[in-house]
Amino acid sequence: xxxxxxxxxxxxxxxxxxxxxxxxAAVQEMFPEAQFGVGPVIENGCYYDFILPRTLIPEDLSLxxxxxxxxxxxxxxxxxxxxxxxEAITFFSSRNQPLKVELLTDLKIRGTTKLxxxxxxxxxxxxxxxxxxxxxxxxxxxxxxxxLCKGPHVTTIKELxxxxxxxxxxxxxxxxxxxxxxxLDKISGTYWRGDQKRNIQMQRIxxxxxxxxxxxxxxxxxxxxxxxRDHRVLGQQMKLFTISELVGAGLPxxxxxxxxxxxxxxxxxWQLHKNRGYSRVxxxxxxxxxxxxASGHAAKFGDELFRVQGKEESFIMKPMNCPHHMQIFADNxxxxxxxxxxxxxxxxxxxxxxxxxxxxxxRVRAITQDDGHLFCRINQIGEEVATIVKVIxxxxxxxxxxxxxxxxxxxxxxxxxxxxxxDEVWKQAEKALEDAAKDNSLPYKKVEGExxxxxxxxxxxxxxxxxxxxxxxxxxxxxxxPERFDLSFINESGEKERPLVIHRAISxxxxxxxxxxxxxxxxxxxxxxxxxxxxxxxxNDKVLDYVSQITAKIQNTQLELPLNHNxxxxxxxxxxxxxxxxxxEAELEKVPVIFIVGPKDMEAGEVSVRVNGEEKKAKLEELSxxxxxx
Numbered sequence: 001x002x003x004x005x006x007x008x009x010x011x012x013x014x015x016x017x018x019x020x021x022x023x024x025a026a027v028q029e030m031f032p033e034a035q036f037g038v039g040p041v042i043e044n045g046c047y048y049d050f051i052l053p054r055t056l057i058p059e060d061l062s063l064x065x066x067x068x069x070x071x072x073x074x075x076x077x078x079x080x081x082x083x084x085x086x087e088a089i090t091f092f093s094s095r096n097q098p099l100k101v102e103l104l105t106d107l108k109i110r111g112t113t114k115l116x117x118x119x120x121x122x123x124x125x126x127x128x129x130x131x132x133x134x135x136x137x138x139x140x141x142x143x144x145x146x147x148l149c150k151g152p153h154v155t156t157i158k159e160l161x162x163x164x165x166x167x168x169x170x171x172x173x174x175x176x177x178x179x180x181x182x183x184l185d186k187i188s189g190t191y192w193r194g195d196q197k198r199n200i201q202m203q204r205i206x207x208x209x210x211x212x213x214x215x216x217x218x219x220x221x222x223x224x225x226x227x228x229r230d231h232r233v234l235g236q237q238m239k240l241f242t243i244s245e246l247v248g249a250g251l252p253x254x255x256x257x258x259x260x261x262x263x264x265x266x267x268x269x270w271q272l273h274k275n276r277g278y279s280r281v282x283x284x285x286x287x288x289x290x291x292x293x294a295s296g297h298a299a300k301f302g303d304e305l306f307r308v309q310g311k312e313e314s315f316i317m318k319p320m321n322c323p324h325h326m327q328i329f330a331d332n333x334x335x336x337x338x339x340x341x342x343x344x345x346x347x348x349x350x351x352x353x354x355x356x357x358x359x360x361x362x363r364v365r366a367i368t369q370d371d372g373h374l375f376c377r378i379n380q381i382g383e384e385v386a387t388i389v390k391v392i393x394x395x396x397x398x399x400x401x402x403x404x405x406x407x408x409x410x411x412x413x414x415x416x417x418x419x420x421x422x423d424e425v426w427k428q429a430e431k432a433l434e435d436a437a438k439d440n441s442l443p444y445k446k447v448e449g450e451x452x453x454x455x456x457x458x459x460x461x462x463x464x465x466x467x468x469x470x471x472x473x474x475x476x477x478x479x480x481x482p483e484r485f486d487l488s489f490i491n492e493s494g495e496k497e498r499p500l501v502i503h504r505a506i507s508x509x510x511x512x513x514x515x516x517x518x519x520x521x522x523x524x525x526x527x528x529x530x531x532x533x534x535x536x537x538x539x540n541d542k543v544l545d546y547v548s549q550i551t552a553k554i555q556n557t558q559l560e561l562p563l564n565h566n567x568x569x570x571x572x573x574x575x576x577x578x579x580x581x582x583x584x585e586a587e588l589e590k591v592p593v594i595f596i597v598g599p600k601d602m603e604a605g606e607v608s609v610r611v612n613g614e615e616k617k618a619k620l621e622e623l624s625x626x627x628x629x630x
Contacts (some may be wrong), residue, residue, distance in 0.1 A: 026064050294484055
């Protein structure tokens with residue numbers, strides 16, 4: 001493993017990498033017969049893989065941590081050593097490290113370990129030379145641990161304890177004189193080189209490593225909050241969606257309450273578009289293979305495509321909506337006076353994602369995109385993008401996610417990558433996107449080389465309440481599909497002119513966005529989006545006639561909500577259960593407004609109200625005004 005100099009936090013990655021060797025040394029001290037795999041840096045820390053004489057239990061982590069603490073009290077240094085491949089093979093064979101020998105043998109025979117990038121960079125200088133690092137006690141000369149590694153590492157363990165980097169440290173310019181803080185996080189099973197069929201199972205120890213104890217503490221707090229907000233748990237608890245083994249992984253079923261949220265999101269998205277020149281269209285879920293061969297999606301998605309064999313023809317369940325929308329445009333005769341043409345369709349597409357990557361609503365096989373495609377002229381890009389940006393801002397302000405976001409402006413790079421379209425058109429498109437970003441005061445960063453081969457794009461990166469970043473809305477220029485499908489309109493000269501296509505999505509995948517929202521709000525949706533907005537709890541049957549007066553007030557209340565609808569969703573719980581149980585159930589299901597109605601409320605002409613746990617009183621005749629302020 002080597003740490004690239006251009007990593008976002010080079011100094012921290014070097015410290016995390018160094019810690020992985022200290023973790024391995026502690027495990028070796030506890031299990032002298034341990035066999036070692038690899039120990040790369042990952043997000044939030046590192047891990048190391050081992051073959052051990054027994055299965056680890058959670059209590060072992062505290063024992064290993066104690067050994068690490070002891071090492072931190074010693075005068076340990078990382079010493080670099082180079083040796084020939086044959087010598088290294090002999091060296092690790094004598095120490096019963098067959099996994100290291102396997103890596104070296106592959107390197108010797110084929111010139112590569114043929115593992116992923118994490119495990120492949122062990123060559124130092126010269127094709128027949130490899131690098132070892134030794135963890136050495138400078139007081140006694142004892143070698144605690146030796147590993148194949150290109151580095152770099154801190155020079156001494158004191159740099160991890162908070163000492164300023166020494167003159168030979170790789171982090172002398174980037175390092176800070178602060179002690180890292182760490183925690184051994186969890187144990188999991190894995191397979192050498194990821195090959196479950198051919199290779200032995202190993203044990204992996206994950207470690208969290210951060211700049212200091214404050215950052216580690218904040219991470220642990222946020223992770224605990226994320227567990228509480230896990231949309232898979234809340235979705236089951238609130239009966240929003242169901243995952244059925246008989247239906248299949250990655251194919252969530254919407255329960256009635258989940259469907260209310262989904263429908264309101266779709267309705268709100270359409271509400272933001274219908275007065276901005278968009279027309280709704282509908283396309284089928286399958287199409288002939290030839291459509292996706294013409295669009296290029298057959299080659300792009302490969303084995304991710306779901307194929308359907310008809311009686312006479314072969315079909316594909318659509319992985320994208322774009323090719324269908326191209327056909328709708330192509331079946332019309334547009335002139336320059338008609339441009340731009342704007343299509344809107346919240347449509348489900350299908351991709352055969354790997355089962356191990358599927359997760360609740362955030363990674364699925366049936367993906368509903370709030371898709372939109374605009375067909376326009378080059379000089380119309382700026383105005384169209386500005387309109388889309390307004391929609392994005394309004395949508396995410398409503399969701400409470402506009403306080404911390406940034407925008408990636410992805411443009412061409414000079415990396416030799418092939419881009420479709422004329423240079424002048426690219427320049428105009430890139431300038432139009434950047435001008436739109438400036439004109440709309442977007443906090444954008446220009447990222448060279450990240451444009452799609454078919455055009456530049458703006459990707460909106462939003463953070464949820466836990467600080468997690470999500471790429472959600474996107475605006476993409478496309479020179480490819482109009483060319484592939486030979487699209488055109490008639491310009492002022494009576495000649496055919498090729499349109500530019502702008503792909504745009506506001507929420508991205510509706511399923512994924514629902515999962516994000518469940519966690520963002522912790523299940524406590526804003527009143528307008530809640531699948532059950534009010535629950536009326538009765539103390540006894542004597543108040544049922546009074547409850548009818550309350551429900552009449554609710555039905556006659558018109559609210560000013562983000563979504564133009566006046567129906568308030570309420571239920572009445574008149575079961576012969578204790579009031580305490582009814583309240584607990586309503587709060588567990590995150591109902592935002594709870595009315596409690598008893599004989600005293602009826603006599604006083606009032607309603608006892610709980611809004612997110614806060615208790616209030618409202619007069620019956622003032623109930624409509626009260627609800628407008630929720």
